[in-house]
Amino acid sequence: MELSGKCVLTGVKPTGTLHIGNYVGAIKPAIEMGNRVIENGGKLVMFVADYHAINFMKDPERLSQIIKEAACTYLACGLNPEKAIFFRQSDIPEVFEMTSLLTNFTPKGFMNKAHAYKAAVDKNVAKGEPNDAGINMGLYNYPILMAADILTYDSDYVPVGKDQVQHVEITADIAGAINACYKKEVLKLPKAITQENAAVLPGTDGRKMSKSYNNVIPLFADANEIKKAVMSIKTDCQDINAPKNPEDILLYQIARGFCASELVQEIEEGLKKGGMGYGTIKKMMAEAIANELAPIHERYMDHMAHYKDVEEMLQLGAQKARTLAKPVLENLKATIFNK
Numbered sequence: 001m002e003l004s005g006k007c008v009l010t011g012v013k014p015t016g017t018l019h020i021g022n023y024v025g026a027i028k029p030a031i032e033m034g035n036r037v038i039e040n041g042g043k044l045v046m047f048v049a050d051y052h053a054i055n056f057m058k059d060p061e062r063l064s065q066i067i068k069e070a071a072c073t074y075l076a077c078g079l080n081p082e083k084a085i086f087f088r089q090s091d092i093p094e095v096f097e098m099t100s101l102l103t104n105f106t107p108k109g110f111m112n113k114a115h116a117y118k119a120a121v122d123k124n125v126a127k128g129e130p131n132d133a134g135i136n137m138g139l140y141n142y143p144i145l146m147a148a149d150i151l152t153y154d155s156d157y158v159p160v161g162k163d164q165v166q167h168v169e170i171t172a173d174i175a176g177a178i179n180a181c182y183k184k185e186v187l188k189l190p191k192a193i194t195q196e197n198a199a200v201l202p203g204t205d206g207r208k209m210s211k212s213y214n215n216v217i218p219l220f221a222d223a224n225e226i227k228k229a230v231m232s233i234k235t236d237c238q239d240i241n242a243p244k245n246p247e248d249i250l251l252y253q254i255a256r257g258f259c260a261s262e263l264v265q266e267i268e269e270g271l272k273k274g275g276m277g278y279g280t281i282k283k284m285m286a287e288a289i290a291n292e293l294a295p296i297h298e299r300y301m302d303h304m305a306h307y308k309d310v311e312e313m314l315q316l317g318a319q320k321a322r323t324l325a326k327p328v329l330e331n332l333k334a335t336i337f338n339k
């Protein structure tokens with residue numbers, strides 16, 4: 001992929017407790033891609049999507065806490081705030097102006113088909129409730145706000161999880177509709193980037209690692225908690241000396257998704273030959289994972305303890321972001337109003 005001079009943008013939804021599946025599947029690849037684009041003379045635009053978060057979190061104290069946590073997580077995981085443009089979504093008024101303009105070019109049918117809304121309707125139907133029971137316009141319009149996030153900065157690439165691809169496609173469709181309407185390229189069509197070969201990291205019970213399954217290895221925990229989670233990884237009762245196919249062994253799948261290649265290889269050989277017990281493997285993994293996470297955890301705690309500095313840095317980021325946003329919005333308004 002040609003990254004030179006491009007703009008990579010992504011929004012981080014504050015979700016509360018994160019696990020190593022979020023780290024390998026979303027946080028790390030987005031930061032790595034961002035670093036690559038910066039090295040190639042392009043831009044990394046990254047923000048905490050705090051307006052999107054209102055939809056599922058209405059407790060002000062908890063909301064501000066998860067926003068803080070999200071910002072500190074990305075910094076701890078290696079986002080360089082001097083090189084990237086890192087800020088809070090709500091500090092950019094241009095995005096909200098953009099959202100209002102975009103609504104006029106967005107077919108209502110697009111929103112009916114957006115997966116988060118559809119899932120909420122399906123739930124209501126299953127419970128025998130009216131289709132739109134408990135559904136607010138924030139949820140319904142979620143993809144338009146996301147489109148504004150993306151289009152306001154002239155983004156080229158948007159690294160996202162598979163569940164967000166539809167939203168980026170809707171964004172490109174809205175931009176395409178505007179360009180077609182005014183017969184010129186007013187807005188840039190973005191492209192979603194997903195990690196094709198990133199295997200979904202399984203959780204301790206073998207299902208996808210997810211907070212809702214209670215099967216996670218936490219990203220920010222002390223060595224003991226990490227050990228407890230690793231020790232709870234499900235194993236079978238094959239004989240310790242039996243040669244095994246590593247692909248069939250959950251421990252190996254988790255190690256491969258997270259641990260350094262030397263350890264993965266050692267486990268692979270131990271399983272193939274037989275003789276390496278699951279308990280031994282778990283101990284090795286718990287130690288390796290705790291070691292790997294320790295510096296990230298430390299940086300995270302440090303940012304949380306000095307959140308004022310983080311806030312200042314986010315404000316600087318917002319200034320930079322607005323410099324990008326203003327001309328894009330002005331250009332769109334000039335086109336629409338023939339100014």
Ligand code: TRP
Binds near residue numbers: 010011049052145164
């Ligand atoms: N909707 C995304 C999520 O749920 C977060 C997000 C908001 C986002 N705005 C964005 C992602 C713009 C990419 C681009 O994870």
